Amino acid sequence: MANTLQTPPQSAPQAERLEAPPAAKRFAFLTDRKLSFLFISPAMALLLFLSIWPLLWLLGLSFTDYSATRDSGWGWIGLDNYIEVLTSPVVHARALTTLVFVVGAVALQTILGFTIAFLISRRVKGRGAITTLFLIPMMLSPIVVGLFWKFMLDVQFGVVNSFLDSLGLGRVEWLTQQRLALFSLVIVDTWQWTPFIMLIALAGLTAVPKYLYEAAEIDRASEWFKFRRITFPLVWPLLLIAIMFRAIEAFRLFDLVYILTGGGPGGTTETLSFNVYKVAFFGFDTGLASAYGILMVVVVTIAAQFYLRYLNRLQES
């Protein structure tokens, strides 16, 4: 009887075996502090070398009359470059072009992207396949997109004009007619980036909890009421993220202009980015282009800060 109260004799060696020998602490000299430095500094070094240092260089150049083609002789000219850029009527015109493009393209993309996402979110069957197909334009390189559309919008043998012709409507000079060329750019950009808004809106739409709709159903809420009071408010923050992201990217637009119109006709499709490129690589006025570029960087940085702060607030709530 007394025996049963005693611990079984086998348990003693088992407990001893559980005490594992301490593993060899290799790399123990790497304290957390050293490790974080060792892990972060190479990445930071690359960024400093190819993102920060160039920008500082650009800032320095913006106060000079340096030109990349004549290496001798350059002097400090203070804020002259900035004054020239800010007072130039050409720059004002390009800024207006860029603004029209950004507002037009992003608005169109948002409306279409959200509509498509909304339609897809109401489908049950084949949702994955439909979404995947819709996403194709977004994944293509701007060079590919630009070439697709340059060919399709060609005046003589472009398929768009061919269709218009067979419908009895006249041919349209999509890329060479003033006013229309910028509109064509908006269309092409919309074609490529509507899927982006759609993808993010869809992520928001599928995250709306079902029980909200069920509750609304019980209260006999109309479809419109459900959309206005449940769907839209819940998707809006995510949609705004997408819109801001697109707006920043549209502001920098260069590649489509480069391939489709080359800034023409008569500079009506010249965005700020393209104008900087012309000043820097055709005018060879590197100092002026630098001041121009710095001003663009300031605009982008402010916009990016808004975007990131908003994103941060959203993630914390």
Place this chain on the structure above:
Amino acid sequence: MATHIQPEGLADKGIAGETVDPPVRRERKFGSGVEILLLTIFMVVMLFPVIWMLETALKETKDIYAVPAKVFSFSPTLDHFQNVFSSDSPVFKGFVNSVIVAGFSTLIATVLGVPAAWAYSRFTLKAKKDQLFFILSTRFMPPVVVVIPVFLMFRDLSLLDTRLGLVLVYAAFNLPFTIWMMKGFIDEVPAEYEEAAMLDGFSRFEAFWRVTMPLLIPGIAATAVFALIFSWNEFVFSIFLITDPDTRTAPSAIAGLIGGTTIDWGLVAASAMTFAVPVLVFAFLVRKHLVAGVTLGAVRR
């Protein structure tokens, strides 16, 4: 007894015919027909340019310029694709260079980015949030602006017209994305795993390498695929930093095709398709992470 007898016809309908469909149902069905129609229209519009380019790549040259355009009635040929891959093709070298540049830049971005992301995820650092925001905001810089000082810098370092230069630029360009994307994946791995491993006697580094790292492999693969796509598709740096036909990448080689007075659209279309197909395949592989990927790791579901 008579109360038990139901009038004929109501037998299947229950009491007071409750199971008759409410009118809402029918309205919904009609609405969904309109929705399907709208979706189909959108789909056709979105996919038509891609299909048209594919058709152009497969058409004979005389059919390409046919007026009115031939949508269905043409005899397919692979001539243009053969021209893309032939030995005297102006774009084939570009593809090879693109593979090299995209591959190495992705490798560098991943090797530098993953440890940095881990450190940002696990340690409390001074102004961590600001550092991360700062890193991502470098990615928003207008490429045309950044390329001016980089061009001058590379001229001094004689890195212009070299693949190495472009590899470095793309690595720096992909690094913010890699860090943000990987931080998201690492945040999902509980830090307790590493702490448990450290209780067992591992050092912090070993805990990262042996415990967390194996769990991160799928995330690293997805991130690398996105970095690969971004470098592959990048256009502005590639046309400004390399003009030499021997070292230039595919985007500038393809853009070079439309520079002349006559444009061989069949070759352009075939090159563009060849250029686009790998991206589409890769994008399909990482479709689960697409939302995070296209927002540079900033939005996670």
